[in-house]
Amino acid sequence: MDTVKCIVVDDDPMSIQVVKHFIEKTNFLELRFECESAIAASNVLREENIDLIFLDVRMPEMTGMELVKSLEDDYEIILVTSETDHALEAIEYNVTDYLVKPIEYVRFLKAATKAKQNIEKLIQLNDTQKDIYVKSEAKIVKIDLDDIQFIEALADYVIINTNTKRHIVHSTMKGIEKKMPAKNFIRVHRSYIINTDKIISMEDLNIKIGDKSIPIGASYKAAFLNKLNFL
Secondary structure: OOOEEEEEEOOOHHHHHHHHHHHHHOOOEEEEEEEOOHHHHHHHHHHOOOOEEEEOOOOOOOOHHHHHHHOOOOOEEEEEEOOOOOHHHHHHOOOOEEEEOOOOHHHHHHHHHHHHHHHHHHHHHHHOOOEEEEEEOOEEEEEEHHHEEEEEEEOOEEEEEEOOOEEEEEOOHHHHHHHOOOOOEEEEEOOEEEEHHHOOEEEOOEEEEOOEEEEOOOOOHHHHHHHOOOO
16 A cells, blocks of 8 residues: 555644654655544545544544544544543454553554554455445345446445446445455545446546546546556
């Protein structure tokens, strides 16, 4: 993987600056967003592609643990807090690590490295898959990954478009993206994931797959072009 995409969530601007400084020192981390409330972070996570959350626990309106409990998708989560009484709850929700303020860089790096390794293990596991099972039309359906052309968002659902059929599945784009092998599936737009093996052509900022023209989002363009094998 290129970089681990991060978000920092803390209602203390000074604490955000400390974590931000540590992220900038770590070449495999990429800071995408800073949020001073869990509510703001929740809105970002619904819209953006994030791998790792650095999260304070005690915040007004919505606490860090309330945010963790509300998440529909899986993320690497590192709690960064001055409190020590949430460790057991953090383990219950499979939080990656638990850092107590004031944090030191060595300890921060250890936690970040653990998150990166977890993500890489999941990518390697997905790359060995040949098919996925999804619930579609009240049935559990097996879908050959090679048959998938593209996946598109539909409110709280995704539509998996194969060579022969469309499957409507209750999932977020982030959730389905994490299950697809990164070697030939890539998100090119907030509403589209494509199978690069199915690309017929590309013109301007549109990809042709079958009869479908799929736009490339500005924030996804660089990663997509980097993945293609140009002569």
